Amino acid sequence: MSQYAIQATQLSRHFGDLKAINELDLQVKKGSIYGFLGPNGCGKTTAIRMLTGLLKPTSGEIDVLGYKLPQDSAKLRFLIGYMTQKFSLYDDLTVKENLKFIAKIYGLSHREQTQRITELLGIYGLDNKVNQLAGKMSGGQRQRLALAAATLHKPELLFLDEPTSAVDPENRRDFWETLFDLCNHGTTILVSTHYMDEAERCHKLAILEDGIKRADGTPDELMNNMGAHVIEVDTDSPRQLKQQLVALPDVITAAQLGSRLRVLIKNSVSEPIEFLTQQPSILPTNALEIVRPSLEDVFVTCTGEGRQ
């Protein structure tokens, strides 16, 4: 048995001229939570659709739980669960009817259905919403219902496509608790997101941009191996300072945080503090401090204008 739940090599998917996914290599360890972090349109959904067998890759190999995709996708149906980005249960059915429908589709016996549904309603706090129409629920409730439906048949591998995009931070935390519970019971989870705090909770993550994997690793690895220094500058006029600093070729970006400026400087500069104090725009009164990089810094460094 392979230790990987998902292995993809040189996976590509083109829509006409657009390379939605471009030569993606991916390895997801069993029992881990793997994150796709990337901006809108970077190809997260496209990648997940290929890994669930819904889309045919233009080229590349996919092995999911020992099955080759897309040929063997039918055999995977009982083993994987998929929570789509857009709510895809029936708006005009109630919570219970939706879950019952899914339970029957997965062939649960009558007793198993009742038992499993009661269990799920408890786990996801939907007990008092049993007879509510799914279309009339709040974003957070709907997302819990969708997760309940996706995990109803106890899949080994769970795909979650931006599961928390309509959820407040409080509920998001609770949601992640349930994900860790699932993970503790041995479920492998692949989750896409564009929230940094969520990405930081993953065991491992890949940063995607324009269909290309820019970096991957554990959040710590990514932050430690980041090709840049992070320095915070205390200043009275952060906006002007920012404009002057970003003009320098060695400065990747500068972002304002209240009265401070967070400056990313290329690794090729060995003494970043020295480098900054030499700049005429930095006053001696400005306090400079090297800080620990955050995931956002990693993201900025390896995507967008930060990438060279």
Next chain:
Amino acid sequence: MKSLLRIQAIFYKELTQLSRDRMTFGMVIMIPLIELMLFGYAINTNIRDIPVGVVDHSQTSLSRVLTQTISATKVVTFTEQFINIKEAQAAIASARIRAVFIIPSDVEKRMVRHQSVGLESHPSSDEETSRPIGQWIIDGSDTMIASAIKGLRTMPLTELMSQPANRNTPTFEMTLLYNPEQRTVVNIVPGLVGVILTMTMIMFTSAAIVRERERGNLEMLITTPIHPMELMIGKIIPYIFIGALQVIIILGLGHFIFNTPINGDLGDLAAITLLFILASLTLGLVLSTIAQTQLQSMQMTVFILMPSILLSGFMFPYEGMPEAAQYIAEALPATHYMRLVRGVVLRDVEIFDMAPDITWLALFTIGGLIAASLRFKKRLD
């Protein structure tokens, strides 16, 4: 076993959704009701009371009696008098009247010599007697109206002269089976079953898969272990009941309101109707796998519906259509059902005598179900 459970799941889901969709549910009942009233009352090929005018050049009592005799046929109603033909033609052009009857000034002279009055019998080759009594100028654009008035061409005028009826023996003896009173509605009502089923059954199912796609449910559905065939069958079953309900409405109300007969065996009727419902539903499913949006599926339904009304024999006899149209008609399930349902309802035919039509519908259903399942890929691209 699992398969049955999945079909039942889809069936139950469709039924629940349908029961919450008041609009659609209303249409299920209203479409047959309204169409039945429309076709039952409005469509009538036995045309009566066509408004016509008269130009009376003779102005005699005879000419007035003549118009009254014509009125008595109930084919036309004289609504206007005109001084000259020009005025009358203007009235035809403005569609106030459909025809004008012109009575010549020598109408009396013509009448006494005319054979239809039956006073004397002249040899018909006689130049004098072969002159008609009056003239009709007809708006010929509507062929049905024109032919109704043309039916007056040789009307007997014996009563006019208080003569005993002309007891000519007809050339042929005619016996009208199945619809001796020649009421259009008798032929229309069974045909209407075919038209309404074509419309509603195809319309419902052609939207079936597309709706799931449009609402995003398809992406969830195809990651589940459901087999396309299970999905198709589960989606069809609820509409079988709806189709049956509509048939009962049409034939039942037709029987009570328009007194249309149901001569055949009800079991036979149920069997052929079920077959036709299945054929229409699978046709709808095939369309549903082709259409990308619900609007497209509606357009395709209309595309099938028009020939099903016009070519199936519902409105115009199949025999009168050009060969090419007959080929198209043969391909439509409605044509075969039209023959079957009229056969059973009007003529109490043995359904085994209609085996070709039954076989065709059965093959169509099986073929359609397979085609829809094959076309439905469990993939998004």
